[in-house]
Amino acid sequence: MIQIKAQISTEYLVIAGLVILIAIPLTYIYIKYTTESNYAVVSAKVSSIANEISKLANQAYVYGEGTQLTVDLDFPSGIESITFSGDKDIVFKIFNKQGDVVDIVKQAEVNLFSYGTIPITPGKKRLIAKSLGNKVLVQIPCIETLLQTKCVAQTSYSYLCPSTPGKSYCLIQCQNSAWAYLSSCTNLDCSPGPTTCT
Numbered sequence: 001m002i003q004i005k006a007q008i009s010t011e012y013l014v015i016a017g018l019v020i021l022i023a024i025p026l027t028y029i030y031i032k033y034t035t036e037s038n039y040a041v042v043s044a045k046v047s048s049i050a051n052e053i054s055k056l057a058n059q060a061y062v063y064g065e066g067t068q069l070t071v072d073l074d075f076p077s078g079i080e081s082i083t084f085s086g087d088k089d090i091v092f093k094i095f096n097k098q099g100d101v102v103d104i105v106k107q108a109e110v111n112l113f114s115y116g117t118i119p120i121t122p123g124k125k126r127l128i129a130k131s132l133g134n135k136v137l138v139q140i141p142c143i144e145t146l147l148q149t150k151c152v153a154q155t156s157y158s159y160l161c162p163s164t165p166g167k168s169y170c171l172i173q174c175q176n177s178a179w180a181y182l183s184s185c186t187n188l189d190c191s192p193g194p195t196t197c198t
Contacts (some may be wrong), residue, residue, distance in 0.1 A: 039097040042078040043104065046092045049073050050106035053090050056129040057136040061110040065133040068178055070126055070141075077122040084112040084138065111135045130178045132160070142174035149173045151185065 052071055060067045080093040080101055088111055092104045113135055119125065130137045137160070150172050154161040160181055161170035167184035174180075 038078070039095075042076045042094055045074075045076045046079065046094055046104050047106070049075065050090045050092060050104060053127065053129070053138060054106050054108040056127070057108045057110055057112055057138060060129040060131040060136050063131065065131050068128060068130040068176060070128050070177075072124060072126050074124050075120065075122055079120045079122075081120060082118045084114055087111040108136075112138055114138050128178050137178060139178065141177035142179060143177075149182070150179075154184070 052073060056069050056071050060069045063069075078095050080095065083091045083093075088107050088109070090106045090108060090112065093101050094104060096102045111134065114137070118127070118138070118140055126141055128137075128139055128141055130139075151169050152161065152172060154163060154168060154170055160172055160179060161184070162181065164170075164184035169185040171182040171185060172179045173182050
Protein backbone atom coordinates (compact mmCIF):
# COMPACT_ATOMS: atom_id res chain seq x y z
CA MET A 1 0.00 0.00 0.00
CA ILE A 2 2.82 2.40 0.93
CA GLN A 3 4.62 1.50 -2.29
CA ILE A 4 1.50 2.34 -4.39
CA LYS A 5 1.10 5.74 -2.63
CA ALA A 6 4.78 6.51 -3.23
CA GLN A 7 4.43 5.54 -6.88
CA ILE A 8 1.35 7.79 -7.30
CA SER A 9 3.18 10.72 -5.58
CA THR A 10 6.19 10.25 -7.83
CA GLU A 11 3.96 10.20 -10.92
CA TYR A 12 2.28 13.46 -9.80
CA LEU A 13 5.68 15.06 -9.29
CA VAL A 14 6.84 13.94 -12.75
CA ILE A 15 3.65 15.28 -14.37
CA ALA A 16 3.91 18.59 -12.47
CA GLY A 17 7.56 18.90 -13.53
CA LEU A 18 6.66 18.29 -17.18
CA VAL A 19 3.88 20.88 -17.02
CA ILE A 20 6.28 23.44 -15.54
CA LEU A 21 8.94 22.63 -18.18
CA ILE A 22 6.38 23.21 -20.93
CA ALA A 23 4.78 26.29 -19.30
CA ILE A 24 8.02 28.27 -18.82
CA PRO A 25 9.04 28.43 -22.53
CA LEU A 26 5.42 29.02 -23.58
CA THR A 27 5.16 31.96 -21.15
CA TYR A 28 8.44 33.39 -22.45
CA ILE A 29 7.30 33.05 -26.07
CA TYR A 30 3.94 34.66 -25.24
CA ILE A 31 5.54 37.64 -23.48
CA LYS A 32 8.09 38.11 -26.28
CA TYR A 33 5.43 37.89 -29.00
CA THR A 34 3.09 40.29 -27.14
CA THR A 35 5.88 42.85 -26.64
CA GLU A 36 6.92 42.64 -30.30
CA SER A 37 3.36 42.93 -31.56
CA ASN A 38 2.65 45.90 -29.23
CA TYR A 39 5.72 47.72 -30.59
CA ALA A 40 4.67 46.93 -34.17
CA VAL A 41 1.15 48.30 -33.53
CA VAL A 42 2.43 51.49 -31.83
CA SER A 43 5.03 52.01 -34.55
CA ALA A 44 2.40 51.63 -37.30
CA LYS A 45 -0.04 53.99 -35.55
CA VAL A 46 2.65 56.63 -34.98
CA SER A 47 3.75 56.42 -38.62
CA SER A 48 0.14 56.93 -39.67
CA ILE A 49 -0.24 59.93 -37.31
CA ALA A 50 2.99 61.48 -38.64
CA ASN A 51 1.69 61.04 -42.20
CA GLU A 52 -1.61 62.72 -41.26
CA ILE A 53 0.17 65.71 -39.65
CA SER A 54 2.46 66.07 -42.69
CA LYS A 55 -0.48 65.88 -45.09
CA LEU A 56 -2.50 68.42 -43.08
CA ALA A 57 0.42 70.87 -42.85
CA ASN A 58 1.16 70.56 -46.57
CA GLN A 59 -2.50 71.26 -47.42
CA ALA A 60 -2.63 74.31 -45.14
CA TYR A 61 0.56 75.66 -46.73
CA VAL A 62 -0.71 75.12 -50.29
CA TYR A 63 -4.05 76.83 -49.56
CA GLY A 64 -2.15 79.94 -48.39
CA GLU A 65 -1.61 82.19 -45.40
CA GLY A 66 -4.40 82.19 -42.85
CA THR A 67 -5.66 78.73 -43.83
CA GLN A 68 -6.48 76.60 -40.82
CA LEU A 69 -7.27 72.89 -41.02
CA THR A 70 -8.03 70.38 -38.27
CA VAL A 71 -7.69 66.63 -37.88
CA ASP A 72 -8.74 64.23 -35.11
CA LEU A 73 -6.12 61.63 -34.24
CA ASP A 74 -6.05 58.69 -31.83
CA PHE A 75 -2.70 58.61 -29.99
CA PRO A 76 -1.52 55.18 -28.73
CA SER A 77 0.36 54.62 -25.48
CA GLY A 78 4.13 54.29 -25.70
CA ILE A 79 4.90 57.77 -27.07
CA GLU A 80 7.53 59.73 -25.14
CA SER A 81 7.41 63.02 -27.09
CA ILE A 82 6.56 64.83 -30.32
CA THR A 83 8.80 67.55 -31.68
CA PHE A 84 9.30 69.48 -34.89
CA SER A 85 13.04 69.63 -35.53
CA GLY A 86 15.13 70.41 -38.57
CA ASP A 87 12.31 72.72 -39.65
CA LYS A 88 10.43 70.15 -41.73
CA ASP A 89 10.83 67.05 -39.55
CA ILE A 90 8.05 65.58 -37.42
CA VAL A 91 9.86 63.50 -34.77
CA PHE A 92 8.01 61.00 -32.58
CA LYS A 93 10.02 59.35 -29.80
CA ILE A 94 8.54 55.97 -28.85
CA PHE A 95 9.60 53.04 -26.70
CA ASN A 96 10.72 49.91 -28.57
CA LYS A 97 10.36 46.31 -27.37
CA GLN A 98 13.57 46.56 -25.29
CA GLY A 99 12.28 49.71 -23.55
CA ASP A 100 14.72 51.99 -25.39
CA VAL A 101 13.59 55.24 -27.00
CA VAL A 102 13.67 55.28 -30.81
CA ASP A 103 12.71 57.97 -33.33
CA ILE A 104 10.07 57.78 -36.01
CA VAL A 105 10.61 60.71 -38.38
CA LYS A 106 8.39 62.01 -41.16
CA GLN A 107 9.33 64.99 -43.27
CA ALA A 108 6.77 67.52 -44.46
CA GLU A 109 7.17 69.76 -47.49
CA VAL A 110 6.91 72.91 -45.37
CA ASN A 111 8.60 74.31 -42.25
CA LEU A 112 6.69 73.37 -39.10
CA PHE A 113 6.63 74.65 -35.53
CA SER A 114 4.47 74.31 -32.47
CA TYR A 115 3.47 76.79 -29.80
CA GLY A 116 3.99 74.94 -26.53
CA THR A 117 3.86 71.16 -26.42
CA ILE A 118 1.46 68.62 -27.84
CA PRO A 119 0.20 66.26 -25.08
CA ILE A 120 1.34 62.65 -25.51
CA THR A 121 -1.31 61.03 -23.33
CA PRO A 122 -3.13 58.18 -25.09
CA GLY A 123 -6.51 58.94 -26.61
CA LYS A 124 -8.20 61.17 -29.15
CA LYS A 125 -6.73 64.59 -29.86
CA ARG A 126 -7.63 67.37 -32.26
CA LEU A 127 -4.69 69.03 -33.99
CA ILE A 128 -4.76 72.30 -35.90
CA ALA A 129 -2.45 73.23 -38.78
CA LYS A 130 -2.47 76.97 -39.49
CA SER A 131 -0.51 78.50 -42.37
CA LEU A 132 1.45 81.63 -41.48
CA GLY A 133 2.79 82.08 -44.99
CA ASN A 134 6.25 80.55 -44.94
CA LYS A 135 5.61 78.24 -41.94
CA VAL A 136 2.79 76.14 -40.55
CA LEU A 137 1.79 76.19 -36.87
CA VAL A 138 0.78 72.75 -35.53
CA GLN A 139 -0.92 72.75 -32.12
CA ILE A 140 -3.83 71.51 -30.08
CA PRO A 141 -6.73 74.00 -30.05
CA CYS A 142 -6.64 76.84 -27.55
CA ILE A 143 -9.91 77.83 -25.85
CA GLU A 144 -11.52 80.98 -27.24
CA THR A 145 -14.25 81.21 -24.62
CA LEU A 146 -11.59 82.00 -22.00
CA LEU A 147 -10.40 84.98 -24.10
CA GLN A 148 -6.86 83.76 -23.61
CA THR A 149 -4.17 86.38 -24.28
CA LYS A 150 -0.46 85.77 -23.78
CA CYS A 151 2.48 88.15 -23.83
CA VAL A 152 5.57 86.50 -25.28
CA ALA A 153 9.11 87.52 -26.17
CA GLN A 154 9.50 88.19 -29.89
CA THR A 155 12.82 86.35 -29.95
CA SER A 156 11.26 83.26 -28.38
CA TYR A 157 8.25 83.28 -30.71
CA SER A 158 9.70 84.87 -33.84
CA TYR A 159 7.64 82.44 -35.91
CA LEU A 160 4.46 83.99 -34.52
CA CYS A 161 5.49 87.57 -33.63
CA PRO A 162 6.88 89.73 -36.45
CA SER A 163 10.09 91.56 -35.58
CA THR A 164 9.38 95.21 -34.84
CA PRO A 165 12.23 97.67 -34.18
CA GLY A 166 12.19 98.92 -30.57
CA LYS A 167 9.57 96.35 -29.57
CA SER A 168 10.66 93.33 -27.56
CA TYR A 169 7.37 91.61 -26.77
CA CYS A 170 4.13 90.89 -28.50
CA LEU A 171 0.60 89.87 -27.59
CA ILE A 172 -0.97 86.75 -29.01
CA GLN A 173 -4.58 85.75 -28.57
CA CYS A 174 -6.62 82.62 -29.13
CA GLN A 175 -8.60 83.23 -32.32
CA ASN A 176 -10.45 80.52 -34.20
CA SER A 177 -8.89 77.95 -31.79
CA ALA A 178 -5.30 78.90 -32.78
CA TRP A 179 -2.84 81.49 -31.50
CA ALA A 180 -2.74 84.70 -33.55
CA TYR A 181 -0.59 87.84 -33.43
CA LEU A 182 -2.25 90.92 -31.90
CA SER A 183 0.36 93.65 -31.46
CA SER A 184 3.97 94.48 -30.62
CA CYS A 185 4.83 95.92 -27.22
CA THR A 186 7.68 97.72 -25.49
CA ASN A 187 6.34 97.22 -21.97
CA LEU A 188 4.17 94.40 -20.77
CA ASP A 189 2.42 93.76 -17.50
CA CYS A 190 1.91 90.00 -17.43
CA SER A 191 0.64 89.93 -13.88
CA PRO A 192 -2.74 88.32 -13.18
CA GLY A 193 -5.58 90.30 -14.61
CA PRO A 194 -5.76 92.20 -17.90
CA THR A 195 -2.50 92.36 -19.83
CA THR A 196 -1.44 95.93 -20.63
CA CYS A 197 0.73 96.66 -23.60
CA THR A 198 2.37 99.95 -24.65
